[in-house]
Amino acid sequence: MTALALTFESMTAESMSAEAQLLVDPLRSLAERARDGEAKAFSQLYENTRELAWRALYRVVGPSADLEDLLQESYLQLLKALKSYRGDARTTTFLHRVCVNVGLMHLRSKRRRPEDPTDELPQTVAPASSDPEHQAQLKQAASLAQQALAALSEDKAAVFAYHELLGLKPEEIAELVDCPVNTVRSRLNRARVDFTAEVVRLKGRR
Amino acid sequence: MSHLSHDALWELASVPEPALVASHAEAMAHLRGCGECASAFHEVKFARGLIAPVEPPPLSDAAATRIGQALFEAAAKQAVARPWWRWLWPFELHPGFALAAATAALLAVAAYVGTRAPSAPTQQGTAPLAQTQTSQTQPSPNLATPTPVPTPPTRFASVTTARRASEQATPVTRAQKLSEGSTVATAPGGSLWLKLPDGSRAGLTGTSTLTLQSLKEDAVSLELSAGNLVVVAKHDPKRTLSVRAGELEVVDIGTRFVVSKELRRIVVAVEEGEVQVRAPGTTTTVTAGRAVEWRDGRLLEPQGWETKDAPTLGTPAGQPTPSEPAGASVEPSSPRGNSAAPDEDEWATPEALRLKAAPSPNAAEPDTAGQTAALGAEPSAAPNAPAVATAEPLAPTPESSDDAADESFLRKVERKLNRLRSAVRQGVPPINMTPREANAREVERLADEDSCKEALALAERWLKETPAGGDDIGSKKKVLTSQVRCLRKLGKETEATRIEASLKEL
Numbered sequence: 001m002t003a004l005a006l007t008f009e010s011m012t013a014e015s016m017s018a019e020a021q022l023l024v025d026p027l028r029s030l031a032e033r034a035r036d037g038e039a040k041a042f043s044q045l046y047e048n049t050r051e052l053a054w055r056a057l058y059r060v061v062g063p064s065a066d067l068e069d070l071l072q073e074s075y076l077q078l079l080k081a082l083k084s085y086r087g088d089a090r091t092t093t094f095l096h097r098v099c100v101n102v103g104l105m106h107l108r109s110k111r112r113r114p115e116d117p118t119d120e121l122p123q124t125v126a127p128a129s130s131d132p133e134h135q136a137q138l139k140q141a142a143s144l145a146q147q148a149l150a151a152l153s154e155d156k157a158a159v160f161a162y163h164e165l166l167g168l169k170p171e172e173i174a175e176l177v178d179c180p181v182n183t184v185r186s187r188l189n190r191a192r193v194d195f196t197a198e199v200v201r202l203k204g205r206r
Numbered sequence: 207m208s209h210l211s212h213d214a215l216w217e218l219a220s221v222p223e224p225a226l227v228a229s230h231a232e233a234m235a236h237l238r239g240c241g242e243c244a245s246a247f248h249e250v251k252f253a254r255g256l257i258a259p260v261e262p263p264p265l266s267d268a269a270a271t272r273i274g275q276a277l278f279e280a281a282a283k284q285a286v287a288r289p290w291w292r293w294l295w296p297f298e299l300h301p302g303f304a305l306a307a308a309t310a311a312l313l314a315v316a317a318y319v320g321t322r323a324p325s326a327p328t329q330q331g332t333a334p335l336a337q338t339q340t341s342q343t344q345p346s347p348n349l350a351t352p353t354p355v356p357t358p359p360t361r362f363a364s365v366t367t368a369r370r371a372s373e374q375a376t377p378v379t380r381a382q383k384l385s386e387g388s389t390v391a392t393a394p395g396g397s398l399w400l401k402l403p404d405g406s407r408a409g410l411t412g413t414s415t416l417t418l419q420s421l422k423e424d425a426v427s428l429e430l431s432a433g434n435l436v437v438v439a440k441h442d443p444k445r446t447l448s449v450r451a452g453e454l455e456v457v458d459i460g461t462r463f464v465v466s467k468e469l470r471r472i473v474v475a476v477e478e479g480e481v482q483v484r485a486p487g488t489t490t491t492v493t494a495g496r497a498v499e500w501r502d503g504r505l506l507e508p509q510g511w512e513t514k515d516a517p518t519l520g521t522p523a524g525q526p527t528p529s530e531p532a533g534a535s536v537e538p539s540s541p542r543g544n545s546a547a548p549d550e551d552e553w554a555t556p557e558a559l560r561l562k563a564a565p566s567p568n569a570a571e572p573d574t575a576g577q578t579a580a581l582g583a584e585p586s587a588a589p590n591a592p593a594v595a596t597a598e599p600l601a602p603t604p605e606s607s608d609d610a611a612d613e614s615f616l617r618k619v620e621r622k623l624n625r626l627r628s629a630v631r632q633g634v635p636p637i638n639m640t641p642r643e644a645n646a647r648e649v650e651r652l653a654d655e656d657s658c659k660e661a662l663a664l665a666e667r668w669l670k671e672t673p674a675g676g677d678d679i680g681s682k683k684k685v686l687t688s689q690v691r692c693l694r695k696l697g698k699e700t701e702a703t704r705i706e707a708s709l710k711e712l
Contacts, residue, residue: 039281046277050270058262069394069413071265072273076280080375109370109395138260145256164257192250193212199253 027091035082042082045091046075052092053099059165060103060149062142074102089175096168097176100161107150148198156191163188210236210243218247219254268655272468276432283389361386361421363400363408370396371410386421392433402426406439406447406458419450434466434623439479454500455484463492466623472500473508473623642668646681653688658695665689679712686712 027048033041050071057070064070078098085094149157158177162168170188174181210218210233218233237244362383365371370393371378378390378398391414392398398410403423410416414433420426424445428435439447439458447458451467454474462477474483475497483490485500492498499506645668652661665685672682686709693702 034281037281037285039278039285042281043274043278046274050265050273054265055262059259063263066394068265068269068273072276072413073393075273075277079277079281079284106394141256142260148253148256189213192216196212196216196250196253199256200249203252 025087025090025092028087031082031085031091031094032087034079035085042079049092049095053095056096056099056166057103060100060161061106062146063139064106066106070102070106074099077102093168093172093176096162096166100158100166104149104154104157104161107146111147111150144199144202147202148195151198152191152194156187156194159184159187160191160195164192209240210247212246212250215243215247215250216254219251266656279431361403363388363402363418363421366399366401366407368398370394371398384418386418389415389417389431391415402447404439404442404445404447406437409436409438410434411436430465430467432467434464436462436464438462452500453486457482457484464623474498474500475622640678642671643678643681646678646684649688650684653691656695658692661688661692665692683709683712 027045030041030045030048034045053074054067054071057067057074061067061070074095078095081094081098149161152160155177159173162173162176163170168176170181170184173188174184177184214233218230218237221230237247362385365378365380365382365384368378368380368382371390372393373384373388373390378384384390384400390398390400390410392410392412394413396410396412400408400418402408403421404426406426408416408428411434414435415431416433416435417429417431419429426445426447428437428449430449430451435449435451437447437449437458439462449456449458449465451465451472451474454465454472456463456465456474458479458481462479463481464473464475464477466473466475474481474492476492476494478494480491480493483492483498483500483505485505486503488505490498490505497508499508645664649661649665649668652658652664665688668685669682686705690702690706690709693699693705
C-alpha cells in the first residue's frame with residue numbers, strides 16, 4: 001500500500017495510466033466525453049453528481065425557492081466550462097467551483113434587487129423538521145449568513161465558501177483559485193474577519 | 207496582555223467543547239480573564255454558528271428528472287453546434303502533433319504549387335507573350351456584365367432590454383440585433399424584451415429559452431423550449447404571428463398573451479384579445495381573461511387568470527364568449543379602459559404606463575395598433591370580442607423601452623403565473639372530467655411528485671366523500687394505489703399493507 005501511495009504521488013496526471021486516473025477521479029472519463037459532445041455522458045455526469053451539487057448550492061444560498069433553478073444553471077455553466085476542461089483538477093472540484101460561483105452570483109443579485117414576492121413560492125423546498133419555530137429560526141439564520149456572504153468581496157467570498165461551507169482544504173482551494181496557498185490562508189483570515197463584522201452589523205440592524 | 211487573534215477565536219469557535227481540549231486551555235483561560243476577547247469570541251461564535259452544516263432537504267425526483275431532461279437537451283444542442291471539423295476528428299489532438307500535421311500539409315501544398323509553376327519565357331517568345339498578355343487585358347465585347355445577385359435582407363429582432371440573457375452563451379446587450387434562427391435564453395431572475403419585425407414585442411422572464419424561427423414581416427414564428435414568454439402583438443390580418451411550445455401552437459389573432467412551458471405542462475393565458483391554440487386533435491380559441499393548460503394530452507381550463515376587463519369566467523374553452531361590454535369602468539382616456547393608477551393596473555404594458563402619463567392625441571387610428579380598437583374595426587375579428595373603446599395607441603414604439611417598467615411588468619407576469627400554478631395544483635377539472643375524477647388524478651399527481659402529505663390528505667378527503675353503494679372504481683383504484691405508495695415512502699408499512707389488501711378486493 002505504501003509503495004502504491006508513493007507511486008501515485010510521484011506520477012503526474014499526464015503520465016498516469018488511464019486506470020490509475022480513473023481511480024483518482026472516477027468521473028474524469030465522463031467529463032471528457034461530455035466535453036467532446038456526448039450528451040449522454042453529460043447526463044450521466046449530472047446523475048452521478050447532482051446530490052453533491054445540490055448540497056453545495058444549499059450550503060451557499062441556504063433554503064431558497066431558486067435552488068432547483070440554480071442547480072440547473074450550475075450544470076449549464078458546467079457544460080460551457082467543460083470546453084476548457086483538461087483533467088488537471090478533479091471533476092468534483094471543478095463542479096464545486098461552478099456551484100459556488102453560481103450561488104454567490106445569486107446572493108449578490110438578490111442583494112441588489114429588492115425582495116421579490118415571487119421568492120415566496122409554494123414550491124419552496126420543504127423543511128425536514130416540522131417545528132415551525134425551529135424552521136423560522138433556521139431561515140433567519142440562513143438569511144443573515146447569506147447577506148453577510150453577499151457583502152464580501154468576490155475573492156474573499158469564494159475562498160470563504162470553499163473552506164467554511166464546502167470544507168475544502170487550503171491546498172485544494174489554491175488549485176481552484178490559481179494562487180499560492182499562503183495567499184489563500186490570508187484571504188480566508190480576512191474573509192472571516194469581514195464576515196463576522198458584517199454579521200454583527202446586520203444583527204444590530206434587526 | 208496580548209489579545210487573541212481573530213483566527214484563534216475562529217478556531218476556538220469551531221470546536222464544540224474547547225474547554226475540554228488541552229491545546230485550547232491557555233486560550234480559554236485568557237478568555238476568562240479578558241472581557242474584550244470574551245466579547246469578540248461571543249461574536250465570532252455567533253457568526254460561526256450561522257454557517258454550521260445543516261442537512262439539506264432531498265431534491266425531489268420530479269425536479270431531478272425535469273432538470274436532467276433540460277440538461278440533456280442543452281447538451282445535445284451543443285453537440286450539434288460543434289465545429290464541423292470536430293465530427294471529422296473527434297479526438298483531442300496533441301498540440302505538437304497538430305502543428306506538425308499542419309506544417310506537413312503546408313509543405314505539401316507549396317511543393318505542389320511549385321511543380322506546376324510555368325517556365326520562364328525565352329527571348330523569342332516574348333513578343334507573342336506580350337501580345338497574349340495584351341489581348342488578355344482587353345475584355346471581350348461579347349461578355350455581358352453579370353447581374354449582381356441581391357443578397358436577401360437579413361431579418362432580425364432588436365433587443366430593447368436585457369438582463370441575464372444570452373445567445374449561444376454570449377451575453378445579449380441592449381440594441382443588439384438577433385437574426386432569424388437565433389436562440390436566446392434567460393437565466394433565473396433574468397428578463398429580455400425583443401422588438402419583432404412586425405412591430406410586436408416578445409418578453410422572456412425567468413429561466414426561459416426561445417428560438418426566433420421566422421422573422422419575416424408577414425410571418426413571425428417563435429418557438430418556446432422552456433420558461434415564460436409574453437407577447438404584445440398588434441392585430442394585423444396581413445401577417446401571422448405564432449408561438450410553438452411543445453405540442454401546442456398558439457396563433458395570435460391580435461392580443462396580449464402569455465405562454466409558459468414546463469416539462470409536463472404548457473399554459474397559455476390571454477390578457478387581451480384572443481389567440482387560437484392548436485393542440486394535437488383539437489383547436490380552441492382562448493379569449494381575454496381565460497387560460498388553458500395542456501397536460502397529459504388534454505386541454506384543461508384552470509381558474510385563476512383574471513383581468514379587470516375580462517368577460518365572465520367559467521365559460522368553457524372553445525365556446526364563444528358572451529358579447530358584453532368589458533367592465534363598468536371603461537374610460538376612453540386609458541388604453542385598457544381602466545382608470546386605475548399604474549401601480550394598480552397590473553397588466554399595463556410599459557408603453558401603456560408611459561402613455562397614460564402623456565396621452566397621445568391620435569388615439570383612434572387602427573394603423574397605430576391600438577389592440578382592442580383594431581379588434582373591433584377588423585371584419586375578421588372574433589364577433590364576441592369585448593368592445594372596449596381605447597383612446598391611446600398601444601403599439602410598441604421603436605426606441606422607447608423603459609427598463610424599470612419592463613422589469614415591473616415581467617415580475618407581475620411571474621406573480622400571476624405563480625398564482626395560476628397554485629390554482630392549477632389545487633385540482634382543475636378538465637373540460638370533460640368530473641370533479642371527483644379530477645381530484646383522483648390530483649392525488650396521483652401529488653404522489654408522483656413525492657408530495658406525500660398533501661396526497662394523503664387529499665386521498666383521505668376523497669375517500670370520506672365517496673358515496674355509499676359504489677363509485678368510479680377506476681378513480682378509487684388510483685387514489686388507493688397512490689395512498690399505498692405514499693405510505694410506503696413515509697415508512698408506514700402496516701397501513702400500506704392494509705390498504706393494499708382492500709385494493710385487491712376492488
